[in-house]
Amino acid sequence: MQAFKTTPIALALIAACLVAGTGTLLFSGATRAADTPAAGQARPALTVTTAQPQRTPMPLHLAANGNVMAWQEASIGAESNGLRLTEVRANVGDVVRAGQVLATFAAETVQADVAQARASLLEAQANAFDAAANAERARTLQATGALSQQQIQQLTTAEKTAQARVEAAQALLHAQQLRLKHTQVLAPDSGVISARTATVGAVVGAGTELFRMVRKGRLEWRAEVLASELRPLRPGAKARVTAASGATVEGTVRMVAPTVDPQTRNALVYVDLPAHPELRAGMFARGEFQLGSSDALTVPQEALVVRDGFAYVFAVGADQRVQQRKVQTGRRQADRVEVLSGIAADTSVAVRGAGFLNDGDLVRVAPAAAASTSSQADFKQKTALALTQQAPQAIN
Numbered sequence: 001m002q003a004f005k006t007t008p009i010a011l012a013l014i015a016a017c018l019v020a021g022t023g024t025l026l027f028s029g030a031t032r033a034a035d036t037p038a039a040g041q042a043r044p045a046l047t048v049t050t051a052q053p054q055r056t057p058m059p060l061h062l063a064a065n066g067n068v069m070a071w072q073e074a075s076i077g078a079e080s081n082g083l084r085l086t087e088v089r090a091n092v093g094d095v096v097r098a099g100q101v102l103a104t105f106a107a108e109t110v111q112a113d114v115a116q117a118r119a120s121l122l123e124a125q126a127n128a129f130d131a132a133a134n135a136e137r138a139r140t141l142q143a144t145g146a147l148s149q150q151q152i153q154q155l156t157t158a159e160k161t162a163q164a165r166v167e168a169a170q171a172l173l174h175a176q177q178l179r180l181k182h183t184q185v186l187a188p189d190s191g192v193i194s195a196r197t198a199t200v201g202a203v204v205g206a207g208t209e210l211f212r213m214v215r216k217g218r219l220e221w222r223a224e225v226l227a228s229e230l231r232p233l234r235p236g237a238k239a240r241v242t243a244a245s246g247a248t249v250e251g252t253v254r255m256v257a258p259t260v261d262p263q264t265r266n267a268l269v270y271v272d273l274p275a276h277p278e279l280r281a282g283m284f285a286r287g288e289f290q291l292g293s294s295d296a297l298t299v300p301q302e303a304l305v306v307r308d309g310f311a312y313v314f315a316v317g318a319d320q321r322v323q324q325r326k327v328q329t330g331r332r333q334a335d336r337v338e339v340l341s342g343i344a345a346d347t348s349v350a351v352r353g354a355g356f357l358n359d360g361d362l363v364r365v366a367p368a369a370a371a372s373t374s375s376q377a378d379f380k381q382k383t384a385l386a387l388t389q390q391a392p393q394a395i396n
Contacts, residue, residue: 045358045361046356048354067284073214104185118173131155
């Protein structure tokens, strides 16, 4: 038969096991003694910890739904009439700057009209120069009597008529030059092209929309808020907006609509949004307006028990029996929940173990120190068990 060899390490492990096992037995015996009720007394259903409601500052939020829309849209149309579209330089999604050429029309016909108007202006200027010279000579001979007063008046009138024809020719030339300028469709502002109907080769009339643009690329959230909830909302208030894609941004209230929809009794609140690659005009979004903070009566979240769709807490009485109370909850922050009604500020409620209680149960209230001692005892017991399993392997 093989003899076992005893080493110092093995002896130390055995001693540790004996000490841990003795401590566990003593603690278990003490616990059983404490749990055993005296004769004629009911046995507690559970050991629980308790806490009283606390006044905690909690943020004020106002939830709302709405759509992400363009701050302003610009409709870019054709100002020329009856010309053929020869080139389109912008497409949907392009970022353009103010004055950038978006499309061009055929300009040959307009250029010819400009040249004709310029020639008419030169002819009118020449006639005006001749009429002015004749009128000046007539005024010089007026004192000599060589010309009658009627002739002098006719020459003076001819001078003014020629000058008027010059101005008319100048106006015609300016109009033709404007037509030539309008053969290029320019962006009225910087922004993003959101729609395009321009087609190369099409002959369109004046006023036909060719592009639609989101000005400045700027978006806003138009939140629908009940009329009864508008009072705390002011320009400059902050809002956290979450789009359908999951993107979350911080916005600022720009204005509150001056009217309310008579059908839904909702008003629009316009919230300016920062640029974000996942935000698109027309998206649905939900958000919360941040309205500061206020004190609230709160309990630990662990103390709440949800049954049949309602929230309850268990109030611990002086006789160590619990009473189930229905409460109305409000805001939540970290592990604290606001209680709007159902309990008073001095009510002691069960926290740990509350989910296993029933109305009228007898409980034992454990202080925090006892809960910590119980955790340490569990740790010692697990350590002793592990050492016991390793001891036979160390003895050879």
